[in-house]
Amino acid sequence: MRTKSIKKNRINVITLGCSKNIYDSEVLMGQLRASGKEVVHEKEGNIVVVNTCGFIDNAKEESVNTILEQIQKKETGAVDKVYVTGCLSERYKPDLEKEIPQVDQYFGTTDLPQLLKVLEADYQHELVGERILTSPKHYAYMKIAEGCDRPCSFCAIPLMRGKHRSTPIEDLVKQAKHLAKEGVKELILIAQDLTYYGLDLYKKRRLADLLKELVRVEGIEWIRLHYAFPTGFPEDVLEVMREEDKICNYLDIPLQHIADPILKSMRRGTTEAKTTALLDKFREQVPQIVLRTSLIVGYPGETEADFETLKNWVKAMRFERLGCFTYSHEENTHAHQLVDDVPEEVKQERSNAIMEIQSQISWEHNQSCIGKVYRCLIDRKEGNHYVGRTYMDSPDVDNEVLIDATQHYLKQGEFIKIKITEASDYDLVGAPVE
Numbered sequence: 001m002r003t004k005s006i007k008k009n010r011i012n013v014i015t016l017g018c019s020k021n022i023y024d025s026e027v028l029m030g031q032l033r034a035s036g037k038e039v040v041h042e043k044e045g046n047i048v049v050v051n052t053c054g055f056i057d058n059a060k061e062e063s064v065n066t067i068l069e070q071i072q073k074k075e076t077g078a079v080d081k082v083y084v085t086g087c088l089s090e091r092y093k094p095d096l097e098k099e100i101p102q103v104d105q106y107f108g109t110t111d112l113p114q115l116l117k118v119l120e121a122d123y124q125h126e127l128v129g130e131r132i133l134t135s136p137k138h139y140a141y142m143k144i145a146e147g148c149d150r151p152c153s154f155c156a157i158p159l160m161r162g163k164h165r166s167t168p169i170e171d172l173v174k175q176a177k178h179l180a181k182e183g184v185k186e187l188i189l190i191a192q193d194l195t196y197y198g199l200d201l202y203k204k205r206r207l208a209d210l211l212k213e214l215v216r217v218e219g220i221e222w223i224r225l226h227y228a229f230p231t232g233f234p235e236d237v238l239e240v241m242r243e244e245d246k247i248c249n250y251l252d253i254p255l256q257h258i259a260d261p262i263l264k265s266m267r268r269g270t271t272e273a274k275t276t277a278l279l280d281k282f283r284e285q286v287p288q289i290v291l292r293t294s295l296i297v298g299y300p301g302e303t304e305a306d307f308e309t310l311k312n313w314v315k316a317m318r319f320e321r322l323g324c325f326t327y328s329h330e331e332n333t334h335a336h337q338l339v340d341d342v343p344e345e346v347k348q349e350r351s352n353a354i355m356e357i358q359s360q361i362s363w364e365h366n367q368s369c370i371g372k373v374y375r376c377l378i379d380r381k382e383g384n385h386y387v388g389r390t391y392m393d394s395p396d397v398d399n400e401v402l403i404d405a406t407q408h409y410l411k412q413g414e415f416i417k418i419k420i421t422e423a424s425d426y427d428l429v430g431a432p433v434e
Contacts (some may be wrong), residue, residue: 010038011119012045014070015134016063017053019190020084020224024059025051026131028085028112031237033132035121041134045107046080047119048073049116051148052161054088056328064100065086071102083107085115087160097364109161121315136379138197139186139222139395139414140179144172144210148192149230152256153334154269154296155199156328157192164193166201180219185413186377189395193229208236215246221415222377224394226252229268230278238285248391251282252292258313259306272313279317290392292321299327300345308349314354316363321398324354359425366399366423373433376401378410386410386416390428401428408432 012030015025018129025041028049032039048070052063055198064087073079081104090108096105107115113123113275133140147162148155176187190233191197198206216429223246225237230253241247257263258272282289295314297307314322326347342350376388379395386403388410401418403410408431410416422429 002326006132008046009396010040010045011047011049012040012043012394013049014042014066015051015057016066016241017051017055018142019141019188020192021051021053022134022188023131024109024112025077026087026134026141028115029132030113031124031136032119032121033368034124035122036118041132043337045307046078047083047155048079048081048269049083049085049119050298052084052086052088054086054091055156056330058328060088067096067103071100081233082198083118084433085109087157087281090160091156100281103286109128110185123203133182133184135395136412137183137420138379139188139189139379140184142172142175142179143167143187143190143196145191145197148198150193150231150269151267151270151334153265153338154256154330154431156330156333159332161192164196166197168201169206169210169368172210173217176214176217176220180217183219185220185415186222187214188224190226190428194227195229195233196232205211205232205234207234208224210407211237211240211244211247220374221246222248222391224248224250226394228253230255233278235281235285238282242286248292249286249288250292250391250394252394256292256294256296256337257299257302257310258305259302261310263307265301265338266296268328272309275314276317288321292394292398293319294325296325296327297354298342298344299342300329300335300342302327302342302347302350309359311353314357315361318365319358319363320362320392321395322354322358322361324351324358326372361377362399363423363425366425366428369420369428370423371420373417373419374401374430378403378412378414378416380412381405381410388416398428399428401430403430403432 011024013029015021021374047433050067051060063398067084074082084103085107087105088231093106116123145166147164148157149164185411194207228251228387260271364430374390376390378388384405384406418430419428419433420428
C-alpha cells in the first residue's frame with residue numbers, strides 16, 4: 001500500500017564515498033538553496049539525490065544498495081523522485097539505466113548544471129564558495145583540483161573524473177574567505193593529486209604559492225594537505241610548511257606499495273629507494289611532520305617476497321598514520337588485464353598483518369605523547385567526552401583526543417591546549433591546561 005510522502009518538494013542529498021564527494025554534495029546543496037529550494041543532507045525528503053562512489057567493490061556495493069533502498073521508498077510512496085549522480089553513475093550509466101530503471105534520471109560527475117535543471121534550479125556561476133557545509137562548521141574540505149593525469153594501473157578515477165583540472169588560485173582564496181566568514185577555522189585541501197596542482201593552468205606546480213595565499217586569509221588557523229602523489233612532489237611545499245604556523249605539519253601521501261616489481265606494474269613512476277629518500281627528506285626538512293599513507297595488498301602478482309618487503313618497510317618507516325586496503329579488480333583499468341591471482345582470504349590476511357604492525361607503531365607513538373601539551377581543535381561532544389584533534393589528525397580517519405566533559409566545559413570549534421594523560425592504540429586522553 002502506498003503512503004503519501006511527508007515532505008513536499010524537500011530535496012534530500014545522500015553522500016557516499018570520499019571527501020571529494022562530500023565537497024560536491026555541499027556545492028550542489030548551495031546551488032539548490034540559492035534557487036530557493038528546501039534542501040537537507042541525509043534526512044527525510046520526497047526528492048532524493050544519491051551522490052555515489054564507484055571506486056572499489058565495497059563502495060560500489062554500498063552505492064547500489066543505497067539506490068535500491070531509495071527505490072523501495074519510492075515504490076511505497078515515501079519518496080516521489082530518485083536521482084543518481086557521482087562516480088558510479090559516471091562509470092556505469094548504461095548498465096545502471098538497464099538494471100535499475102526505476103531511477104528517474106542518472107547524471108555523471110560533470111553534469112551539475114543538468115541535474116540542477118531537472119531539480120528546477122538554476123546553475124549560478126557566481127556562487128564561488130557558496131556551499132552548505134555537512135561537516136561541523138569549524139572545518140571544511142576544499143577541493144583545489146578535479147580529475148587526475150596519473151596512469152596508475154589499479155585506479156578507475158580518471159575514468160570517472162577525467163583529466164586533471166586545477167581551480168585558479170584567486171577562486172580558491174575567494175572560497176577560503178567566504179568559509180572563514182562562516183566560521184571555518186580549518187581548511188582540508190583535497191584533490192585526486194595535490195602535487196600536480198597548477199601544471200595545467202600555470203605550466204608549473206604551484207601548490208606552495210596557493211598555500212602562501214591561503215595562510216593570509218583571516219580566520220583560517222589550520223590548513224591540512226590530503227592526497228599528495230610521491231612522484232614529482234614540489235619540495236618548496238616543505239619550506240612553506242616549515243615556515244607557516246597555519247599549515248599543519250601533516251601530509252597524506254598514498255604510497256600503495258613499496259616492492260619494486262609491484263610499483264612498476266602499478267605504474268607509479270617510482271621505486272623503493274626513491275620513495276624512502278623522499279620520506280627521509282620530509283622528516284629532515286619538517287622535523288615534526290606526521291605522515292599518513294595508504295597501502296594496497298593482494299595486487300596481481302604480489303608474491304610472499306613482495307609482501308615481506310612491504311611489511312619490513314612499514315616496520316622501518318614507522319608511519320604515524322596508515323590505512324591498508326585489499327586490491328579490487330576494476331574493469332577498464334590497466335591492471336584488469338592481469339590475473340587477479342591472490343585469493344581473497346590471503347588479501348585479507350595480508351591486510352590484517354599490516355594493520356597489526358601499524359597498531360603497535362601507533363601505540364608506541366601515542367605513548368610518546370603522554371605528558372606533552374597539544375593545541376587541540378574541539379570537534380564535538382559525545383556522551384561524557386569532548387572529542388578533539390591535534391595537528392596530527394584529520395577528521396574521521398585519524399586519532400582523537402578525549403576530554404572528560406563532566407570535569408570541563410569546552411566549546412565546539414574552539415582551540416584549547418590539552419595535556420595528554422593517557423594513550424591507547426588509536427586515541428589520546430587529556431585535560432585542558434589551566
